[in-house]
Amino acid sequence: MEIALFIIFGLLAVAGALNLLFQRHPINSALSLVVVMMSLAVLYWSLGAEFLAAAQVIVYAGAIMVLFVFVVMLLNAGEEDRTHGSRIAYIAGIPGAAAIFCLLSFVFLSERSHLGSTQIGGYLTSAVSNISEVSHALFTSLLLPFEVTSILILVAILGAVVLARKEL
Amino acid sequence: MSPNLLALLPELLLALTGVLIMLAEPLIAPGRTRKPLGWLAILGTLASGIAVLYQLHLVNASGPITAFYSTIQIDAFSIFFHLLIASIVLVTLLASLDYFQNPITHAGEYFALVLFGATGMMFMTSSVELLMVFIGLEISSISTYILAGFRKGRATASESALKYFLLGSFATAFFLYGIALCFGATGSTSIAAIAAGLAITKTPLLGWLAVAMVLIGLGFKVSAAPFHVWTPDVYQGAPAPVVGLMSTAPKAAAFAVLLRFLFNATPIYRSHWILLIAILAVASMTIGNLGALLQRDVKRLLAYSSIAHAGYMLVAFTAAQHEAVSTICFYTAAYAAMNVGAFLVLTQLSGFDEKLRTIDDFTGLALKRPGLSALLGFFLLSLIGIPFTGGFFGKFYVFSAAVHSGYTWLAIVGLANSGIACFYYLRLLTALYSRPLTDTIADTPSTGRITFPVALALTATAAATLCLGILPNRILHLTQRATPTSTIAQSVSAPTATIAQR
Numbered sequence: 001m002e003i004a005l006f007i008i009f010g011l012l013a014v015a016g017a018l019n020l021l022f023q024r025h026p027i028n029s030a031l032s033l034v035v036v037m038m039s040l041a042v043l044y045w046s047l048g049a050e051f052l053a054a055a056q057v058i059v060y061a062g063a064i065m066v067l068f069v070f071v072v073m074l075l076n077a078g079e080e081d082r083t084h085g086s087r088i089a090y091i092a093g094i095p096g097a098a099a100i101f102c103l104l105s106f107v108f109l110s111e112r113s114h115l116g117s118t119q120i121g122g123y124l125t126s127a128v129s130n131i132s133e134v135s136h137a138l139f140t141s142l143l144l145p146f147e148v149t150s151i152l153i154l155v156a157i158l159g160a161v162v163l164a165r166k167e168l
Numbered sequence: 169m170s171p172n173l174l175a176l177l178p179e180l181l182l183a184l185t186g187v188l189i190m191l192a193e194p195l196i197a198p199g200r201t202r203k204p205l206g207w208l209a210i211l212g213t214l215a216s217g218i219a220v221l222y223q224l225h226l227v228n229a230s231g232p233i234t235a236f237y238s239t240i241q242i243d244a245f246s247i248f249f250h251l252l253i254a255s256i257v258l259v260t261l262l263a264s265l266d267y268f269q270n271p272i273t274h275a276g277e278y279f280a281l282v283l284f285g286a287t288g289m290m291f292m293t294s295s296v297e298l299l300m301v302f303i304g305l306e307i308s309s310i311s312t313y314i315l316a317g318f319r320k321g322r323a324t325a326s327e328s329a330l331k332y333f334l335l336g337s338f339a340t341a342f343f344l345y346g347i348a349l350c351f352g353a354t355g356s357t358s359i360a361a362i363a364a365g366l367a368i369t370k371t372p373l374l375g376w377l378a379v380a381m382v383l384i385g386l387g388f389k390v391s392a393a394p395f396h397v398w399t400p401d402v403y404q405g406a407p408a409p410v411v412g413l414m415s416t417a418p419k420a421a422a423f424a425v426l427l428r429f430l431f432n433a434t435p436i437y438r439s440h441w442i443l444l445i446a447i448l449a450v451a452s453m454t455i456g457n458l459g460a461l462l463q464r465d466v467k468r469l470l471a472y473s474s475i476a477h478a479g480y481m482l483v484a485f486t487a488a489q490h491e492a493v494s495t496i497c498f499y500t501a502a503y504a505a506m507n508v509g510a511f512l513v514l515t516q517l518s519g520f521d522e523k524l525r526t527i528d529d530f531t532g533l534a535l536k537r538p539g540l541s542a543l544l545g546f547f548l549l550s551l552i553g554i555p556f557t558g559g560f561f562g563k564f565y566v567f568s569a570a571v572h573s574g575y576t577w578l579a580i581v582g583l584a585n586s587g588i589a590c591f592y593y594l595r596l597l598t599a600l601y602s603r604p605l606t607d608t609i610a611d612t613p614s615t616g617r618i619t620f621p622v623a624l625a626l627t628a629t630a631a632a633t634l635c636l637g638i639l640p641n642r643i644l645h646l647t648q649r650a651t652p653t654s655t656i657a658q659s660v661s662a663p664t665a666t667i668a669q670r
Contacts, residue, residue: 103377107374108374111371111373111374114371115352115371141237141239142239142297144236144240145299145302148291148300149303152288152303152306152310154187154284155284155285155310158190158277158281158314159281159310162274162277163317163329165274
């Protein structure tokens with residue numbers, strides 16, 4: 001049952017990502033991104049990371065994607081013109097992406113015996129709570145990165161204001 | 169004072185000043201000059217520099233300070249880079265005070281962004297936890313993306329910011345994936361724990377892939393050769409003082425991370441990564457110098473020259489740890505002095521609108537602006553590596569480090585490249601001192617006022633370049649002190665994150 005769920009949503013995530021690339025209308029692309037995010041949330045959940053799954057749904061699928069769709073609608077973006085793209089993207093980009101994919105698969109497959117296996121969905125019944133462990137790490141060993149992220153967000157907001165504001 | 173607060177004092181002061189500037193900015197009426205905010209930023213940077221010196225005093229007295237569950241480690245190594253970053257930022261701020269002639273409304277944010285970026289770079293150099301390094305890297309990158317596009321309304325500025333942002337995010341993804349694979353292979357993202365974990369890991373291939381990914385991410389940040397394509401376009405469109413900043417300070421921080429990561433976290437793979445580094449170094453030196461030969465635009469020329477200099481610095485990674493660290497510390501300082509200096513002169517010559525672009529535009533400039541031309545000539549001579557300048561001893565130490573470790577061929581490639589580099593620097597230099605004046609120069613007002621802060625900044629960079637060239641030994645001794653303590657990271661037992669280790 002769990003393995004079927006994993007395969008279905010894994011395929012759905014890949015299909016959503018491909019659809020995102022091939023759609024010509026921005027709104028369709030944004031909605032395919034929602035599909036990708038939701039499928040990823042299910043994958044996280046089935047691997048036992050229920051906190052990450054919830055955050056994925058609330059933050060990405062909920063907040064960020066709604067903002068995306070709002071902006072697309074506000075700009076009233078129409079259908080894109082289909083350009084052929086740059087030739088170097090086809091010559092170097094596609095083989096490069098394929099090479100990285102092959103390299104990663106090769107490494108993971110060759111280290112398969114040592115990486116061990118996971119039982120999909122098995123963690124949901126385990127006694128240790130995922131959330132308590134995440135929050136423990138977040139407020140002890142990883143406290144500083146967690147706090148300093150606020151400067152990162154501040155810089156991003158400041159940048160958005162600077163670049164978007166009209167010159168007086 | 170608690171060690172946690174003490175270890176973060178320079179970063180805290182910078183971030184606080186940045187926030188203060190943001191709060192004070194709306195109080196100044198639109199249309200008024202934003203110079204007071206610039207002075208506030210300068211004060212904040214000075215305070216942060218003094219805090220770094222205080223830390224140095226403490227470290228000398230009682231050894232390295234660790235804080236926040238061993239995410240931060242203040243030792244001679246991080247203090248050196250803190251000081252370097254603070255000085256670069258200080259000089260850049262001094263030069264930018266009068267950069268925005270017309271009261272442009274977003275000049276206040278400029279100063280805040282420079283300070284926040286410096287905070288991120290300082291975090292990168294002092295942290296021994298890769299997640300913290302990543303956050304610092306992102307803070308410094310995002311603020312430089314925005315600073316690159318600061319001349320709003322110009323096509324090249326938008327191109328510069330957007331290109332830098334897209335390619336930079338791509339490279340950051342590689343860096344982040346490398347951290348994730350490190351965690352997969354060792355169960356930790358702390359540098360000390362990675363070193364311990366890689367020694368006993370059962371998945372060496374995964375660890376090796378992680379090193380390669382991190383190398384790609386940082387290679388982009390230092391603009392090493394296969395990952396250099398963004399450099400000329402970004403430097404061309406960005407404001408000249410910002411280019412001076414972003415071609416030196418973030419690169420110094422990225423080199424500091426690279427030194428810590430390669431020598432302290434992955435010494436086991438040394439024989440492997442040394443090969444990758446050698447490839448990157450040869451490619452950067454060759455592509456940088458050959459590319460610069462073809463350029464007409466001065467900023468693009470200096471961009472290619474910065475790629476070549478990144479290549480020279482990578483050569484030093486072939487040496488043993490203590491020699492590599494001291495050599496790279498020296499080279500980053502020398503390169504910062506001469507490159508920031510060169511861009512300061514460009515800022516003064518061409519101004520906000522950048523009327524002087526190509527080498528031909530600079531023809532005969534010495535007749536009109538003899539002082540600035542002489543300074544630019546001096547910085548160019550240092551970039552070539554003429555004796556009695558910082559650039560000469562930088563190259564000298566790098567190539568002798570390569571020879572000491574048996575990589576003579578790499579030193580020979582580097583020397584050949586330095587020969588090629590003479591051509592394009594000298595072409596600009598001869599253009600400065602030849603007749604006749606071009607129309608562009610003849611049109612510009614000859615009495616371009618050099619204000620006191622700019623004069624101070626120019627003197628500081630020229631003096632630093634000269635000092636590094638005349639008294640290299642004293643500075644080299646200082647940088648050599650940076651090495652031994654940076655290995656302490658291995659003995660500190662870092663807590664390992666235990667998620668997913670069930």
